[in-house]
Amino acid sequence: MPDFCAAYGCSNRRCLQTRTRGITFHMFPKTEERRRQWELALRRDGFVSSGKTLLCSEHFRSEDFDRTGQTVWLKDGVVPTIFNFPAHLQRPEATRSTTTSRRAEDEPQPNVVSILNVAKTREMVIDFRRVRTSPLPLCILGEDVAVVEDYKYLGVHLDNGLNWRINTDAVHKKGY
Numbered sequence: 001m002p003d004f005c006a007a008y009g010c011s012n013r014r015c016l017q018t019r020t021r022g023i024t025f026h027m028f029p030k031t032e033e034r035r036r037q038w039e040l041a042l043r044r045d046g047f048v049s050s051g052k053t054l055l056c057s058e059h060f061r062s063e064d065f066d067r068t069g070q071t072v073w074l075k076d077g078v079v080p081t082i083f084n085f086p087a088h089l090q091r092p093e094a095t096r097s098t099t100t101s102r103r104a105e106d107e108p109q110p111n112v113v114s115i116l117n118v119a120k121t122r123e124m125v126i127d128f129r130r131v132r133t134s135p136l137p138l139c140i141l142g143e144d145v146a147v148v149e150d151y152k153y154l155g156v157h158l159d160n161g162l163n164w165r166i167n168t169d170a171v172h173k174k175g176y
């Protein structure tokens with residue numbers, strides 16, 4: 001049995017493709033209480049994890065990870081929070097009932113995965129400085145965004161030198 005992610009609507013499994021995308025797989029916590037927190041976070045009816053149940057890294061925030069070593073670990077006590085739930089499973093969390101105890105960081109975050117496909121996101125750096133420093137890779141939900149030198153956006157070929165050569169060539173080719 002291949003290692004599939006147990007999250008609702010997630011089809012990630014441990015394979016070369018997910019590895020090159022930087023997706024890691026994490027076992028459910030060993031302690032009863034924390035494992036229950038994860039099981040509840042999944043919002044799957046009657047779901048019980050086994051010793052082999054995995055969740056992929058897409059359900060955790062980037063700050064949930066410890067990336068200092070060779071292996072990517074989840075920090076102690078983190079709970080998965082990012083899921084692509086169907087409408088009937090989306091409900092506000094019961095613990096957020098009083099407004100007075102709410103701090104800004106407790107505000108529910110929009111589900112980033114449902115509005116942004118990180119695998120299809122590209123970063124193009126436009127930098128005309130004389131001495132260029134390469135920027136740190138852009139990381140969304142634990143995944144590095146691919147950097148490109150040119151990109152076709154809304155039918156127009158843009159490149160990081162902001163010149164029109166690629167676009168003109170493409171238009172010219174179409175003319176034949």
Ligand SMILES: [Zn+2]
Pocket residue numbers: 005006007010011012055056057058059
């Ligand atoms: Zn997953």
